[in-house]
Amino acid sequence: MAATELSERERQILEAVIRSYVETAVPAGSRTLSRRFGLGVSPATIRNTMSDLEEKGFLFHPHTSAGGIPTEKAYRLYVDELMRVRPLESVDRTRLAAEISAGGSAIESILRRAAQSVGVLTQELGVALGPRLDQTILEKLELVRLTSEKLILVLSLRGGAMRTIFIEVPGEIADDALAEVQFVLNERLSGLSLAQIRQSLGSRLRDATSAAGAAGGATELMNIFVQEGETFFDVQAVEPESVVLGQASLLADKPEFASGERMRRIIELTETRTELATLLRSRPSSAGVSITIGSEHGAALPGGLTVVTAEYRAGSLSGVIGVIGPTRMPYEKVIALVTHTSLLVTELLA
Numbered sequence: 001m002a003a004t005e006l007s008e009r010e011r012q013i014l015e016a017v018i019r020s021y022v023e024t025a026v027p028a029g030s031r032t033l034s035r036r037f038g039l040g041v042s043p044a045t046i047r048n049t050m051s052d053l054e055e056k057g058f059l060f061h062p063h064t065s066a067g068g069i070p071t072e073k074a075y076r077l078y079v080d081e082l083m084r085v086r087p088l089e090s091v092d093r094t095r096l097a098a099e100i101s102a103g104g105s106a107i108e109s110i111l112r113r114a115a116q117s118v119g120v121l122t123q124e125l126g127v128a129l130g131p132r133l134d135q136t137i138l139e140k141l142e143l144v145r146l147t148s149e150k151l152i153l154v155l156s157l158r159g160g161a162m163r164t165i166f167i168e169v170p171g172e173i174a175d176d177a178l179a180e181v182q183f184v185l186n187e188r189l190s191g192l193s194l195a196q197i198r199q200s201l202g203s204r205l206r207d208a209t210s211a212a213g214a215a216g217g218a219t220e221l222m223n224i225f226v227q228e229g230e231t232f233f234d235v236q237a238v239e240p241e242s243v244v245l246g247q248a249s250l251l252a253d254k255p256e257f258a259s260g261e262r263m264r265r266i267i268e269l270t271e272t273r274t275e276l277a278t279l280l281r282s283r284p285s286s287a288g289v290s291i292t293i294g295s296e297h298g299a300a301l302p303g304g305l306t307v308v309t310a311e312y313r314a315g316s317l318s319g320v321i322g323v324i325g326p327t328r329m330p331y332e333k334v335i336a337l338v339t340h341t342s343l344l345v346t347e348l349l350a
Contacts, residue, residue: 006056012039013049014058015082018070022328025255027067072294075306075327079291088336092121096337100344106160107131107314110348111244114321118341119246122334124325125266126246127309128345129280131317133161134195138233141189143182143221148172151221153232157194159314159349165232167224173217181221184208197233205229243273243280246323256304256326265302266324275300283309283320289335290320294327308334310342314349321345 006014016037020028030046033039039046050068053059058077059068070078099117103109111128119126137158144152146166151173153165188204189197197204205226225232248270257263269276279300283290293306301307306329309322322338 009041009045009049010053011082012037013046014053014070014074015078017050017053017059017068018074018078018082021068021070022330025328027062027069029067032067070328072296072327075293075331076296079293079331083332085332085335088340092337093340096121096341096344100341101348105348106162107349108161108244110345111319111321114341114345115244115246117246118321118323118337119250121337122323122325122329123250124323124329124334125248125251125270126321126323127276127280127307128244128321129277129283129319130161130242130244131159131314131319132281133157133163133317135193136161136317137193138190138197140186141182143167143178145173145175145178151178155194155233159317167232169217169224170220171217173221177218177221180218181225184222185225194233198230201229201233202226243277245270245273245276251325254326256328262302262304269301279307280309280320283307283311289339290322291331291335308338310338312342312345312349314346 013033016033016039017028020026020033020036030043030050033046034041034043041049050059053074054061054068058071058074060071061068096117100110100113103113107130111130115126115128117126139156139158141156142154144154146152149169149171151167151169153167155163155165157163185208188208189201192200205222208222208226248266251257251266252263257266279297289308289310291306291308294303297305297307301324304327305324306327307322307324308329308331309320311318311320321342323334325334
């Protein structure tokens with residue numbers, strides 16, 4: 001049922017119930033609504049209208065004598081058709097700009113500061129997802145010895161992102177062999193996107209064994225790239241470490257987490273991050289704000305949570321930044337803060 005199918009009175013009273021419950025976390029009774037919102041009707045009329053809204057699935061009562069609590073359906077209708085997003089206050093604009101720009105310019109650093117800042121200002125769990133890297137250009141790669149049988153492949157990507165991959169080798173590779181293989185790989189792969197490298201790696205390295213020279217271990221190392229190299233450049237899979245989080249402790253004082261079970265589930269998600277990465281990666285990659293409420297997440301999150309995200313861009317790449325919190329959140333303020341944060345991150349990554 002759309003808001004247009006509700007009477008004007010039902011719309012006003014539903015909005016009042018939601019605003020009251022978001023501010024107080026206490027079920028809203030008819031007398032309270034009458035006093036606080038000047039609805040121009042008696043408490044009895046408000047009570048009857050609330051009963052109608054309950055029958056239509058927009059409210060429920062925790063027990064007979066309690067006031068009404070908005071359902072997920074009510075929040076969805078409110079977000080889609082009833083709320084009015086307010087311009088962000090100048091003090092919040094100034095604070096966000098100062099905190100997000102204060103530090104290093106690497107993508108990971110900017111996202112970390114952004115998730116922290118928007119989380120504190122909204123009092124929700126700030127989240128950010130690193131950009132999809134499949135179309136990122138490889139600027140250079142380095143081979144670094146970790147042990148006699150393990151190397152680190154460091155990929156430096158356009159835009160400041162970096163990825164490290166561990167490579168097992170059968171025996172110690174001489175320093176000049178590492179240098180030769182690194183030179184050949186950079187010569188043939190730098191300037192290509194990671195997707196292009198994966199798609200054409202075999203043909204580009206077809207004669208690379210002889211090109212790498214005969215230094216100790218060069219042939220063996222180049223053969224590893226020929227045989228397994230596609231997996232080294234595969235960033236298509238969701239990476240838990242690409243999720244950046246603010247402070248989960250900001251949720252702890254909210255009444256929705258008083259039982260502890262929902263908080264325990266949130267902590268599990270922040271520790272593993274795999275499910276969060278999958279959830280955030282599935283967010284719409286288009287302009288504007290994406291809001292999913294409660295059961296709309298399926299099994300990805302505990303019940304009773306809302307995710308609000310907006311897209312940021314880094315050149316041709318994009319990712320999302322936003323917050324996770326209870327469905328009882330001040331949507332107007334949260335949306336304004338998340339939107340502005342995404343714009344600031346885009347500016348910093350330009």
